[in-house]
Amino acid sequence: MKTPKWLEKATFYQIYPQSFYDSNNDGIGDLNGIKQKLDYIKWIGCNALWINPIFDSPFKDAGYDVRDYYKVAPRYGTNQDLEDLVKAAHEKGIRILLDLVPCHTSDDHEWFKASCRQEENEYTHRYIWTHDAFEKPNNGLQAVGGMKDRNGCYVISYFHSQPSLNYGFYRIDDPRWQKGMDSEEAIKTREAIIDVMRFWLSKGVDGFRVDMAACLVKNDYNDEGTRATWKKIFDVIKKEYPESAFVSEWSVPEWSLKCGFDMDFYLDHGWNGGNGYHHLFRCQEVDKNNHIILKDDSYFKTESNKSMMRFLNEYIRRINETRDDGYYCFLTNNHDMPRTSFFYNKHELEIIYSFMFLMPGVPFLYYGDEIGMKFLNVPTKEGGYYRTGARTPMQWDNSKNLGFSKASKEDIYLPVDEDKDAPTVEKAKKDPNSLLYLFKKLIELRNTYEDLGNVQNFELIDASENRKFVIYKRGNFYFLLNPSVYDEKYYLDGNFEIIHQVGNIDINNRIINKSSFVVLRKL
Numbered sequence: 158m159k160t161p162k163w164l165e166k167a168t169f170y171q172i173y174p175q176s177f178y179d180s181n182n183d184g185i186g187d188l189n190g191i192k193q194k195l196d197y198i199k200w201i202g203c204n205a206l207w208i209n210p211i212f213d214s215p216f217k218d219a220g221y222d223v224r225d226y227y228k229v230a231p232r233y234g235t236n237q238d239l240e241d242l243v244k245a246a247h248e249k250g251i252r253i254l255l256d257l258v259p260c261h262t263s264d265d266h267e268w269f270k271a272s273c274r275q276e277e278n279e280y281t282h283r284y285i286w287t288h289d290a291f292e293k294p295n296n297g298l299q300a301v302g303g304m305k306d307r308n309g310c311y312v313i314s315y316f317h318s319q320p321s322l323n324y325g326f327y328r329i330d331d332p333r334w335q336k337g338m339d340s341e342e343a344i345k346t347r348e349a350i351i352d353v354m355r356f357w358l359s360k361g362v363d364g365f366r367v368d369m370a371a372c373l374v375k376n377d378y379n380d381e382g383t384r385a386t387w388k389k390i391f392d393v394i395k396k397e398y399p400e401s402a403f404v405s406e407w408s409v410p411e412w413s414l415k416c417g418f419d420m421d422f423y424l425d426h427g428w429n430g431g432n433g434y435h436h437l438f439r440c441q442e443v444d445k446n447n448h449i450i451l452k453d454d455s456y457f458k459t460e461s462n463k464s465m466m467r468f469l470n471e472y473i474r475r476i477n478e479t480r481d482d483g484y485y486c487f488l489t490n491n492h493d494m495p496r497t498s499f500f501y502n503k504h505e506l507e508i509i510y511s512f513m514f515l516m517p518g519v520p521f522l523y524y525g526d527e528i529g530m531k532f533l534n535v536p537t538k539e540g541g542y543y544r545t546g547a548r549t550p551m552q553w554d555n556s557k558n559l560g561f562s563k564a565s566k567e568d569i570y571l572p573v574d575e576d577k578d579a580p581t582v583e584k585a586k587k588d589p590n591s592l593l594y595l596f597k598k599l600i601e602l603r604n605t606y607e608d609l610g611n612v613q614n615f616e617l618i619d620a621s622e623n624r625k626f627v628i629y630k631r632g633n634f635y636f637l638l639n640p641s642v643y644d645e646k647y648y649l650d651g652n653f654e655i656i657h658q659v660g661n662i663d664i665n666n667r668i669i670n671k672s673s674f675v676v677l678r679k680l
């Protein structure tokens with residue numbers, strides 16, 4: 158299976174639709190709002206979108222609890238609005254990925270309601286139920302009992318409102334209620350989800366970000382059952398839509414890319430031993446409310462003394478294993494974690510974002526990170542809990558609600574940043590040193606020099622366990638990364654020109670200053 162060619166030049170912008178732009182003044186972001194901001198996204202240099210779930214939902218997990226896969230949630234618009242958005246985006250050269258949630262539905266989904274009935278019906282096995290309301294699974298699965306008339310406990314994926322769809326079991330240890338991964342019941346679920354993909358792809362959508370992609374098959378060993386299931390799904394869908402693109406929330410690229418995904422998020426869920434992402438950016442200890450940082454051992458924290466090896470060892474092994482299989486995706490942040498700006502100052506952010514956006518793979522920019530939006534201390538909304546602080550409305554300008562919505566302050570989805578210095582797009586556009594222009598420049602660099610593009614090329618030149626300074630290379634470009642408190646001497650033969658620089662370098666004496674990141678091109 159080949160990854161679509163367009164990914165070679167793709168740079169993504171992630172939109173949390175309820176918080177992006179409200180076009181009809183009801184206080185919540187919507188599809189027409191996204192349509193009105195396409196020129197802004199294009200101006201930054203992004204040419205693809207990932208939009209978080211937009212399907213009909215009771216929103217107990219912000220739309221990751223789908224009630225109807227075939228219907229746009231009325232608060233975002235209509236199916237026609239989505240088609241119009243796709244058309245408008247395509248006219249501007251922007252692709253769109255929707256968010257597919259294949260592991261579970263909402264407990265308000267018609268399939269689940271039917272599955273809860275005592276009498277056998279078409280959907281009895283669409284979800285995973287134990288054979289007895291008093292007997293919970295004893296193999297680590299979470300299940301809910303005593304809530305429905307059907308005599309059994311239903312397995313959940315995440316919150317109680319998210320019952321797991323039945324893709325079968327890799328290892329069956331209780332045949333009274335577990336079905337095989339190639340059972341008729343599992344095949345029916347697979348086909349149902351393929352139909353959902355087909356429906357939206359036929360409307361022009363370019364693909365999907367796939368939620369919890371690693372979790373389809375239960376009692377799985379090394380995700381083997383889930384991998385086999387994805388292969389079967391892609392065998393069908395990629396034949397019909399060879400240009401469609403899929404990015405997995407899996408973070409084990411050597412598995413996800415080999416079963417047919419085109420891209421995998423390089424986040425660290427700690428599965429399969431972890432992939433090192435965590436050590437780069439997110440080794441913080443925070444207080445129980447997640448709003449005070451107690452300790453920071455991340456590589457990119459200037460004062461930490463942690464080397465980059467914890468990441469490099471994992472990363473290099475993986476890219477060697479997956480060289481031609483697809484792309485890794487670094488994201489500035491997403492809707493599930495505190496914004497990066499919460500942990501780092503502007504200078505550190507410039508280093509981090511320069512690093513991320515000049516790595517191989519397909520980069521993802523989370524809305525608002527381009528202006529340094531804050532992680533706000535706001536009350537929970539729609540199952541967000543601590544994550545809610547990273548989901549607040551986009552800050553456009555200094556007008557009412559920072560330009561997000563003309564609704565009254567009490568009626569907007571989440572409060573906007575009330576600080577008088579709250580960043581906005583308007584302010585960032587007037588400041589040549591803003592993060593916004595940094596992103597614009599980084600994307601331009603990617604597009605100008607093939608060596609700096611998405612296609613895999615990364616060669617480590619120098620790194621060690623006992624210092625932070627690292628040199629690596631992409632084609633003709635040399636990266637000197639020194640997020641530390643020490644100036645460092647470097648040894649590179651040849652003549653170089655500076656292509657990009659955060660902090661300082663003394664090229665004549667070959668010294669890179671503390672807290673600096675410089676990209677050199679060999680002449």
Ligand code: NOJ
Binds near residue numbers: 221258315369406493
């Ligand atoms: C991952 C999503 O990113 C998150 O927001 C959601 O709550 C869970 N999956 C459950 O679907």
Ligand code: CA
Binds near residue numbers: 180182187
């Ligand atoms: Ca609206």
